[in-house]
Amino acid sequence: MKHNILLCLDLDRTLLPNGAQPESPEARRLLQGLANRPELTLVYVSGRHQALQQQAIEEYDLPLPDYAIGDVGTTIYDIEDGNWRPWDSWYEEIASDWCGKTGKDLQELFADIELLRLQEAEKQNDFKLSYYALADIEPGNLLKQMRERLDTQGIRASLIWSIDEVADTGLLDILPERATKLHAIKFLMKHKEFTHEQTVFAGDSGNDLPALTSGLQAVLVKNAHDDVRDTALRQVQAAGHGDCLYLAQGGLLGMNGNYSAGVLEGLVHYLPHTLAWLQDASTGEVQ
Ligand SMILES: [Mg+2]
Numbered sequence: 001m002k003h004n005i006l007l008c009l010d011l012d013r014t015l016l017p018n019g020a021q022p023e024s025p026e027a028r029r030l031l032q033g034l035a036n037r038p039e040l041t042l043v044y045v046s047g048r049h050q051a052l053q054q055q056a057i058e059e060y061d062l063p064l065p066d067y068a069i070g071d072v073g074t075t076i077y078d079i080e081d082g083n084w085r086p087w088d089s090w091y092e093e094i095a096s097d098w099c100g101k102t103g104k105d106l107q108e109l110f111a112d113i114e115l116l117r118l119q120e121a122e123k124q125n126d127f128k129l130s131y132y133a134l135a136d137i138e139p140g141n142l143l144k145q146m147r148e149r150l151d152t153q154g155i156r157a158s159l160i161w162s163i164d165e166v167a168d169t170g171l172l173d174i175l176p177e178r179a180t181k182l183h184a185i186k187f188l189m190k191h192k193e194f195t196h197e198q199t200v201f202a203g204d205s206g207n208d209l210p211a212l213t214s215g216l217q218a219v220l221v222k223n224a225h226d227d228v229r230d231t232a233l234r235q236v237q238a239a240g241h242g243d244c245l246y247l248a249q250g251g252l253l254g255m256n257g258n259y260s261a262g263v264l265e266g267l268v269h270y271l272p273h274t275l276a277w278l279q280d281a282s283t284g285e286v287q
Pocket of ligand 1: 011012013204
């Protein structure tokens, strides 16, 4: 069992080549070959909900993962024979943060706030309450007011404000405090008995930072923005675990380090024996 690997990957602009930089043509095929190895447990870690993850898998011809962490960490699916089954233990883990209440229950707390508009039904779940707001508001007071209402109910929640620049809209997610990508990965490690040395996470952007800088063996793909790279470096150095962040450079098997090429490069950095697996796949040898 000690050779087993838990490979946890963000999707957009980490595994999916949907950014401005080019993808090395062979990179995804090599990753696909790796995913077929029995030693590898593959996990997607994404803000996307189930249907959008499935759409990405189809559109980009990705390997089907063993687990999918979705909706910004509020869901974990155990995937077997193409069936996506919500993992009950995870819901039990995060439910106590909300004292047994659901996102629908919490809507009532904020019903009178005119700045907020509920997002579509498919973007909500029992442990994710999501709103739109105008992009140009100063969210400080709004978030403070919401936090006070949650506190009076004893609800432990994260309030995550971000801007969708394409749609020019503010986005607000309310999640159980423990429903994060990082905590979901650690939960999988603990329950499926993967050690620190067996686990690798790769990401590209701001919402990956907690996992990238947590001390997990982490990989930042080369196509990441400079400011994410700078912040990640500063945070791991401050935390004293700079050796647990690998910045993909390009060069592995002639690839450019973007997207899945960066993932593979980081994997080989932490677990050098996987290079032989990639070389087998790249020459088309079958073991
Ligand atoms: Mg991403």
